[in-house]
Amino acid sequence: MPTSWSDSIEKAPTGGGAGATSHASRSTYVPPHLRNRPPSADPPSASVSHAGPALGNGLQGYVGSNVGGLQSVVPKQDRIASGGGRGGGVWNSRSVGWDRGREKEANPFQYDVDSEAAFEAQDSTGINFDAYEDIPVETSGRNVPPPVNTFAEIDLGEALNLNIRRCKYVKPTPVQRHAIPISLSGRDLMACAQTGSGKTAAFCFPIISGIMRSNQSAPRPPRVPRMAFPLALILSPTRELSIQIHEEARKFAYQTGVRVVVAYGGAPINLQLRELERGVDILVATPGRLVDLLERARVSLQMIRYLALDEADRMLDMGFEPQIRRIVQQMDMPSPGVRQTLLFSATFPKEIQSLAADFLSDYVFLAVGRVGSSTDLIVQRVEYVLETDKRSHLMDLLHAQRANGVQAKQALTLVFVETKKGADSLEHWLCINGFPATSIHGDRTQQEREYALRSFKSGKTPILVATDVAARGLDIPHVAHVVNFDLPNDIDDYVHRIGRTGRAGKTGLATAFFNENNSSLARPLADLMQESNQEVPAWLARFAARSSFGKNRRGGGSGGRFGGRDFRRDSSFNRGGMDMYGGCSMNNGYNTSSGYGGGYGPPVASAWD
Numbered sequence: 001m002p003t004s005w006s007d008s009i010e011k012a013p014t015g016g017g018a019g020a021t022s023h024a025s026r027s028t029y030v031p032p033h034l035r036n037r038p039p040s041a042d043p044p045s046a047s048v049s050h051a052g053p054a055l056g057n058g059l060q061g062y063v064g065s066n067v068g069g070l071q072s073v074v075p076k077q078d079r080i081a082s083g084g085g086r087g088g089g090v091w092n093s094r095s096v097g098w099d100r101g102r103e104k105e106a107n108p109f110q111y112d113v114d115s116e117a118a119f120e121a122q123d124s125t126g127i128n129f130d131a132y133e134d135i136p137v138e139t140s141g142r143n144v145p146p147p148v149n150t151f152a153e154i155d156l157g158e159a160l161n162l163n164i165r166r167c168k169y170v171k172p173t174p175v176q177r178h179a180i181p182i183s184l185s186g187r188d189l190m191a192c193a194q195t196g197s198g199k200t201a202a203f204c205f206p207i208i209s210g211i212m213r214s215n216q217s218a219p220r221p222p223r224v225p226r227m228a229f230p231l232a233l234i235l236s237p238t239r240e241l242s243i244q245i246h247e248e249a250r251k252f253a254y255q256t257g258v259r260v261v262v263a264y265g266g267a268p269i270n271l272q273l274r275e276l277e278r279g280v281d282i283l284v285a286t287p288g289r290l291v292d293l294l295e296r297a298r299v300s301l302q303m304i305r306y307l308a309l310d311e312a313d314r315m316l317d318m319g320f321e322p323q324i325r326r327i328v329q330q331m332d333m334p335s336p337g338v339r340q341t342l343l344f345s346a347t348f349p350k351e352i353q354s355l356a357a358d359f360l361s362d363y364v365f366l367a368v369g370r371v372g373s374s375t376d377l378i379v380q381r382v383e384y385v386l387e388t389d390k391r392s393h394l395m396d397l398l399h400a401q402r403a404n405g406v407q408a409k410q411a412l413t414l415v416f417v418e419t420k421k422g423a424d425s426l427e428h429w430l431c432i433n434g435f436p437a438t439s440i441h442g443d444r445t446q447q448e449r450e451y452a453l454r455s456f457k458s459g460k461t462p463i464l465v466a467t468d469v470a471a472r473g474l475d476i477p478h479v480a481h482v483v484n485f486d487l488p489n490d491i492d493d494y495v496h497r498i499g500r501t502g503r504a505g506k507t508g509l510a511t512a513f514f515n516e517n518n519s520s521l522a523r524p525l526a527d528l529m530q531e532s533n534q535e536v537p538a539w540l541a542r543f544a545a546r547s548s549f550g551k552n553r554r555g556g557g558s559g560g561r562f563g564g565r566d567f568r569r570d571s572s573f574n575r576g577g578m579d580m581y582g583g584c585s586m587n588n589g590y591n592t593s594s595g596y597g598g599g600y601g602p603p604v605a606s607a608w609d
């Protein structure tokens with residue numbers, strides 16, 4: 001198993017700082033398309049230490065260290081002679097990106113087997129992507145490239161195809177079927193698809209494939225010592241999500257010659273600087289840490305060809321927008337049209353779409369399912385629970401769940417609360433009542449956060465109490481139940497929270513505790529449940545009718561989410577009419593009314609009208 005975060009810090013060489021040993025032996029840079037040689041072509045290195053496990057490709061000698069929870073690989077020999085990369089390197093085709101003579105790439109697939117085994121007995125559903133087959137898809141924009149049905153139809157490159165097979169991805173999910181050809185054609189993209197439907201691969205595959213294909217005619221990075229020049233930047237709102245995207249991207253990029261590095265706050269910057277100095281093609285980062293690296297002149301964005309924003313609506317809302325504008329518009333990043341920009345989320349309120357247009361050029365809008373809807377793989381329940389009764393109600397749920405669990409095991413349960421203090425206190429209360437719980441929120445140190453997540457994932461503490469820091473993007477297999485102990489104020493936050501279960505074609509359960517304090521959410525919640533084919537309790541429908549009297553559903557906390565789809569098709573925006581964008585196409589006949597819009601007072605427009 002990987003060593004711990006603190007272990008890696010302890011073991012890390014001190015004093016030298018980033019790159020202190022790297023100059024003398026920094027290797028030369030080689031374009032990624034030349035890096036992906038068959039293993040047999042790589043001469044074995046005399047200096048390799050064969051400490052690590054034997055890998056499928058015959059490569060050995062890796063030392064896995066867990067930097068901030070990620071299984072970052074620090075090749076043993078690299079501590080003696082640093083493998084270089086793009087940072088200050090010289091263009092030369094003799095070497096490779098993962099300079100195979102010196103620096104070996106660890107097998108990112110090796111830990112999957114262990115973690116899966118622990119849950120095998122509990123997992124009865126398996127991956128069932130057929131569940132997504134009937135999902136309606138809308139695309140709009142000029143000349144939208146057609147979707148594909150299989151990975152074989154897309155020329156992603158042999159090494160990447162092999163990794164897709166290693167990931168056991170048999171066929172692309174709907175968002176992948178559409179988004180990958182669009183991205184491969186070079187178009188900018190704003191993509192909205194349900195939680196757990198495979199958006200990470202949808203933006204990673206084209207980026208990795210594009211970098212693999214790049215040839216020597218591509219512009220060379222300037223020679224600036226100790227400065228990294230990534231070709232792709234993937235930004236995400238939370239540290240844990242960046243770590244996860246990095247882990248995923250490393251699997252997809254294994255043995256492609258494309259090097260992926262992560263940088264996020266709360267973890268020692270020196271270790272991240274050292275990784276960057278070894279060379280970086282794809283940088284996965286949180287905005288704050290990236291700004292720090294840019295200010296220290298350790299990263300330049302001038303070579304960026306791909307910019308991806310995961311959870312793009314969150315990245316462009318009030319909290320992050322200034323930082324994103326700074327990174328994208330005020331540093332040295334190529335402008336829209338020169339770089340390719342990919343925006344992904346499960347929710348895309350109209351006003352955020354409008355903001356996002358500043359970052360895009362002639363983009364395709366893709367919606368898989370209704371914008372901001374949740375998948376009907378998640379069974380949603382809402383229960384009326386007074387504030388004072390919430391704890392005992394939760395206890396009842398957990399007892400029942402334990403009784404029904406396999407071998408009396410507690411199923412993984414994620415409990416969302418509103419405040420950090422509330423998270424600490426509920427965790428404590430659960431523990432003293434015999435329920436192994438941990439918590440994750442912004443007041444915990446990064447080490448504590450990562451430890452909590454690992455402990456939850458492994459089933460050691462099968463209850464995780466969380467604030468919204470865990471609401472978006474986290475792909476934790478086997479989460480059976482999400483409890484909204486405190487409901488959020490915004491329906492989009494609810495969509496992301498419940499999306500931590502019912503992922504990758506599996507089913508899940510989401511229970512919400514509702515009371516008078518949540519009245520403003522009644523209508524959007526009832527609407528969302530109805531459109532996801534969930535049973536709406538009569539009392540909630542009454543709340544919804546009361547709270548929305550005189551308003552249409554767009555007035556809810558979602559900030560216009562239900563106005564969804566491509567905001568360019570809104571008459572107020574689209575002065576030139578539909579032709580400006582070349583029209584739109586809709587699949588699966590989803591423009592039928594399907595009962596949506598009835599039931600809670602004044603008729604409302606479907607997102608697809």
Ligand SMILES: Nc1ncnc2c1ncn2[C@@H]1O[C@H](COP(=O)(O)OP(=O)(O)OP(=O)(O)O)[C@@H](O)[C@H]1O
Nearest residue numbers: 169171172173195196197198199200346473475504
């Ligand atoms: N084609 C595929 N076949 C099988 N599994 C897949 C495929 N694509 C993705 N997955 C798996 O589905 C799960 C969910 O994917 P991912 O985390 O990318 O979802 P997402 O759409 O980004 O969700 P969220 O909106 O919550 O961020 C992951 O475990 C991923 O490995």
